[in-house]
Amino acid sequence: MGRSPCCDKHGFKKGPWSPEEDMKLTHYIQMHGPGNWRSLPKNAGLERCGKSCRLRWINYLRPDIKRGRFSFEEEETIIQLHSVLGNKWSTIAAKLPGRTDNEIKNYWNTHIRKRFLRMRIDPVTHAPRLDPLDLSSSVLNSSDLVNLSNLLRLQTLLKPEALRLAANILASNYETPQLLLQKLHENQLLNAQMQNQTPTFQSNQLGNAFDKQILPCNQSNLPYSSLDQTDLMQSVQESFHSASEQIGTDLLENLSFNSVPSTPLSSPAPLNSASSTYIHGSTEDENCSDFLKFEIPEGLDIDDFM
DNA sequence: AAGCTATGCAACCGCCTCGCG
DNA sequence: ACGCGAGGCGGTTGCATAGCT
Numbered sequence: 001m002g003r004s005p006c007c008d009k010h011g012f013k014k015g016p017w018s019p020e021e022d023m024k025l026t027h028y029i030q031m032h033g034p035g036n037w038r039s040l041p042k043n044a045g046l047e048r049c050g051k052s053c054r055l056r057w058i059n060y061l062r063p064d065i066k067r068g069r070f071s072f073e074e075e076e077t078i079i080q081l082h083s084v085l086g087n088k089w090s091t092i093a094a095k096l097p098g099r100t101d102n103e104i105k106n107y108w109n110t111h112i113r114k115r116f117l118r119m120r121i122d123p124v125t126h127a128p129r130l131d132p133l134d135l136s137s138s139v140l141n142s143s144d145l146v147n148l149s150n151l152l153r154l155q156t157l158l159k160p161e162a163l164r165l166a167a168n169i170l171a172s173n174y175e176t177p178q179l180l181l182q183k184l185h186e187n188q189l190l191n192a193q194m195q196n197q198t199p200t201f202q203s204n205q206l207g208n209a210f211d212k213q214i215l216p217c218n219q220s221n222l223p224y225s226s227l228d229q230t231d232l233m234q235s236v237q238e239s240f241h242s243a244s245e246q247i248g249t250d251l252l253e254n255l256s257f258n259s260v261p262s263t264p265l266s267s268p269a270p271l272n273s274a275s276s277t278y279i280h281g282s283t284e285d286e287n288c289s290d291f292l293k294f295e296i297p298e299g300l301d302i303d304d305f306m
Numbered sequence: 307a308a309g310c311t312a313t314g315c316a317a318c319c320g321c322c323t324c325g326c327g
Numbered sequence: 328a329c330g331c332g333a334g335g336c337g338g339t340t341g342c343a344t345a346g347c348t
Contacts, residue, residue, distance in 0.1 A: 014317080016317075016343095037333070037334070050334090051318085051319090051333095051334085052317075055316090056317085058335095059317085060317095089336075090335075090337085101335095103315085106314070106315055106316085107314095110314055111314090308348105310347085312344100313343100313344085313345080314342105314343090314344085314345100317339100317341085318338105319337105319339080320336105321336085321337090322334105322336075322337100323334085324333090324334085325332095325334100326331090326333105327331090
């Protein structure tokens with residue numbers, strides 16, 4: 001830190017600008033130009049800090065400001081530039097005459113970003129977002145829907161790298177559990193190599209648990225609705241407990257469960273009146289905002305899984 | 307009509323960069 | 328090379344308003 005704010009906060013007015021203040025600032029800049037922002041407020045007779053004046057001028061009072069809704073073309077430009085530049089709002093604004101970085105940033109956050117999320121597009125990478133355990137996701141086929149316990153097993157590996165791996169696996173449409181398992185193990189070996197550690201699982205260990213709990217479900221090939229929900233939920237709980245033992249409770253302790261409003265399913269709902277629940281892996285990696293989602297059948301509570 | 311919630315956006319905050327002495 | 332200050336940037340906050348119950 002060390003630096004004090006550019007303006008001594010004491011004595012400066014804050015909050016919305018009044019029409020009188022706008023007039024003073026506009027008049028002064030029209031007469032003298034912006035010049036030194038720090039000395040400007042004093043010269044213009046304003047009780048504002050220089051930064052505040054600068055922002056007000058640049059974002060609102062400048063004569064070449066274009067106001068009103070963004071056109072389709074402008075929006076396209078923002079999206080394209082953002083895919084290349086990221087959150088470089090000022091650079092993006094430079095390509096859109098009359099628009100300010102603040103305005104573009106606000107428009108992005110309140111409109112485009114939300115739309116992207118609705119469309120399951122990652123607003124950071126602009127790539128289709130894969131929620132690995134989202135049962136309504138189009139990457140999951142009907143047999144995946146049957147394999148809730150399979151999916152929940154992956155869910156128990158809620159390390160950031162596991163989340164990414166799960167997304168990758170589903171994205172690559174691995175057809176068999178064996179391949180999926182192999183990929184998991186490969187990833188473990190890779191991570192272990194990188195961290196100079198032994199892998200957490202031996203592939204046969206994981207395989208045994210996998211075979212026991214998942215394959216019977218795979219092989220059943222029954223439509224989900226015909227499965228006994230109680231048995232299924234028991235299997236889910238077993239998955240959690242089994243993974244807890246193998247991974248260590250510290251991992252699971254890092255998880256938090258947050259209920260969110262249910263969203264319409266794009267494919268036929270596998271469960272009756274399900275409510276969506278996101279599971280967040282609590283991590284220090286700020287870039288890892290991965291989340292997983294699965295459906296809790298009516299009559300069951302998320303606490304049943306804790 | 308009142309209260310609550312969601313949304314949009316102006317404005318602020320803190321940090322970074324750059325230029326100057 | 329270093330320190331300082333102004334300008335600039337991106338993230339966040341908070342208020343006004345709209346919409347809903």
